[in-house]
Amino acid sequence: MVVGEFVEEIDVVVIGAGPGGYVAAIRAAQMGKSVVVVERGNVGGVCLNVGCIPSKALIHASHVYENAQHGEAMGITMDNVKVDYAKVQEWKSGIVKQLTGGVASLFKGNKIRLVSGEAFFLSENEISVYDENESHKFKFNNAIIATGSRPFELPAFKWSKRVLSSTEVLGLSELPKRMVVIGGGYIGVELGTVLAKFGTELTILEGADHILPGFEQDMTRLVERRLKKHNVKIHTKALAKGVEETENGVVVKAEVKGEEMSFEADYVLVTVGRKPNTNDIGLEAIGVKMNDRGLIEVDKQGRTSVPSIYAIGDIVPGLALAHKASYEGKVAAEAIAGHAAEVDYKCIPSVVFSDPEMSSVGISEKEAKEQGLDVVVGRFPYAANGRALSVNAGEGFAKIIADKETGVVLGAQFVGEDASNIVSEVALAIEMGATLEDIELTIHAHPTLGEVTLEAAELALGRPIHVVVK
Numbered sequence: 391m392v393v394g395e396f397v398e399e400i401d402v403v404v405i406g407a408g409p410g411g412y413v414a415a416i417r418a419a420q421m422g423k424s425v426v427v428v429e430r431g432n433v434g435g436v437c438l439n440v441g442c443i444p445s446k447a448l449i450h451a452s453h454v455y456e457n458a459q460h461g462e463a464m465g466i467t468m469d470n471v472k473v474d475y476a477k478v479q480e481w482k483s484g485i486v487k488q489l490t491g492g493v494a495s496l497f498k499g500n501k502i503r504l505v506s507g508e509a510f511f512l513s514e515n516e517i518s519v520y521d522e523n524e525s526h527k528f529k530f531n532n533a534i535i536a537t538g539s540r541p542f543e544l545p546a547f548k549w550s551k552r553v554l555s556s557t558e559v560l561g562l563s564e565l566p567k568r569m570v571v572i573g574g575g576y577i578g579v580e581l582g583t584v585l586a587k588f589g590t591e592l593t594i595l596e597g598a599d600h601i602l603p604g605f606e607q608d609m610t611r612l613v614e615r616r617l618k619k620h621n622v623k624i625h626t627k628a629l630a631k632g633v634e635e636t637e638n639g640v641v642v643k644a645e646v647k648g649e650e651m652s653f654e655a656d657y658v659l660v661t662v663g664r665k666p667n668t669n670d671i672g673l674e675a676i677g678v679k680m681n682d683r684g685l686i687e688v689d690k691q692g693r694t695s696v697p698s699i700y701a702i703g704d705i706v707p708g709l710a711l712a713h714k715a716s717y718e719g720k721v722a723a724e725a726i727a728g729h730a731a732e733v734d735y736k737c738i739p740s741v742v743f744s745d746p747e748m749s750s751v752g753i754s755e756k757e758a759k760e761q762g763l764d765v766v767v768g769r770f771p772y773a774a775n776g777r778a779l780s781v782n783a784g785e786g787f788a789k790i791i792a793d794k795e796t797g798v799v800l801g802a803q804f805v806g807e808d809a810s811n812i813v814s815e816v817a818l819a820i821e822m823g824a825t826l827e828d829i830e831l832t833i834h835a836h837p838t839l840g841e842v843t844l845e846a847a848e849l850a851l852g853r854p855i856h857v858v859v860k
């Protein structure tokens with residue numbers, strides 16, 4: 391309905407069509423709300439366009455290349471294995487196009503209107519949307535902010551033709567000969583692994599004492615070992631200080647364990663975190679409270695300090711992950727529709743698509759100790775799983791943590807083949823309050839990698855079949 395000259399009235403406006411925003415919009419429409427989504431870029435947000443999906447496509451392509459070169463143990467040799475990287479990129483872009491097209495059709499199917507342009511809050515019930523050609527005004531009952539994040543720019547490493555963020559590296563049409571990665575978190579390691587597998591000489595500079603600092607060292611050690619097999623140089627306790635751009639590349643200066651060092655490369659990739667997109671949408675003026683990192687403060691339903699406005703995804707505190715954004719999107723939409731939905735973060739898995747993959751859900755053994763919990767732990771090696779050996783992936787382990795008295799599952803970590811998929815079973819167990827015995831009594835198909843979860847649970851119960859308890 392047009393109000394006055396230009397103002398349209400709707401139930402819910404969603405700002406941003408990433409995995410937070412598009413999921414929130416669909417759920418709000420399912421709840422009978424009229425919904426407008428405002429997006430200044432491409433639907434799908436960072437995740438579908440320049441994050442989760444393109445990175446996983448490139449990771450897969452680099453595995454295919456690696457496997458094609460290393461089948462000797464199985465009696466398979468291939469000569470002349472080549473990479474046409476431009477073609478790899480074309481394949482990757484096709485996947486992105488298919489998925490973003492899918493989101494656009496979901497909008498149509500759910501009668502959600504997509505408006506292109508930049509959103510700006512005029513009041514707690516009104517936004518304006520501008521793009522090059524036109525402007526709109528919407529009056530809303532509720533808004534869901536899902537504007538996501540962008541790569542953090544280090545002051546000494548200003549973005550340029552040679553100083554790249556993950557976005558540019560995902561789009562490189564040629565493989566660099568040498569690359570320095572600043573930041574050994576999951577994005578740096580995932581993209582670095584792709585390049586290293588395709589033959590780029592890679593150096594990782596990480597400030598902490600091991601890469602992937604959020605994960606326990608008995609897991610990250612396996613990833614480090616694999617990276618080193620691909621001749622990746624890993625410098626920990628390394629403080630990147632500056633970059634000099636030469637005609638054909640860069641020289642990166644760093645202090646490594648107290649020693650000044652420099653590294654020459656074609657490019658430097660900076661992956662030291664992300665910054666929330668909350669600074670230029672008019673939030674301060676309407677009184678939406680943010681913390682000192684620019685993250686929006688929300689309650690358990692995603693409601694901000696302005697009751698009509700909700701916020702989800704990378705712009706609120708917590709892990710910056712796509713599935714967390716989507717989960718929060720559903721909760722916010724349901725809360726707006728009057729349901730008693732609330733977030734519960736205790737079983738949000740996190741995954742690193744490294745080689746081998748790592749995943750974690752709930753608490754770790756270290757966290758259990760820090761919290762003084764009385765727990766039992768079962769740690770089962772992939773080497774004792776038939777399926778792992780038959781897919782040539784005997785390295786890794788599954789670890790499950792449960793309350794000692796009740797057996798209630800509290801967490802799990804996996805490092806090894808398909809760790810990304812296996813973790814979901816334990817997420818469900820935690821969500822349902824299941825015990826080790828529930829997992830033990832669940833018949834797992836054989837031979838599957840998922841059996842490592844069953845065996846880890848049996849180990850924690852003190853009655854494993856495929857390992858001997860000493």
Ligand SMILES: Cc1cc2nc3c(=O)[nH]c(=O)nc-3n(C[C@H](O)[C@H](O)[C@H](O)COP(=O)(O)OP(=O)(O)OC[C@H]3O[C@@H](n4cnc5c(N)ncnc54)[C@H](O)[C@@H]3O)c2cc1C
Binds near residue numbers: 429
């Ligand atoms: C290289 C890389 C790999 C990743 N891999 C994974 C992974 O494997 N698994 C995982 O869970 N997560 C991964 N992530 C993180 C994941 O992409 C983010 O957590 C997720 O995209 C956040 O979703 P969101 O909806 O909060 O925001 P975004 O996906 O960032 O979407 C926000 C949208 O809002 C739009 N927008 C911003 N401001 C405005 C405005 N004023 N007006 C209109 N529109 C606006 C933007 O254009 C954007 O499309 C990865 C990220 C990167 C960079």
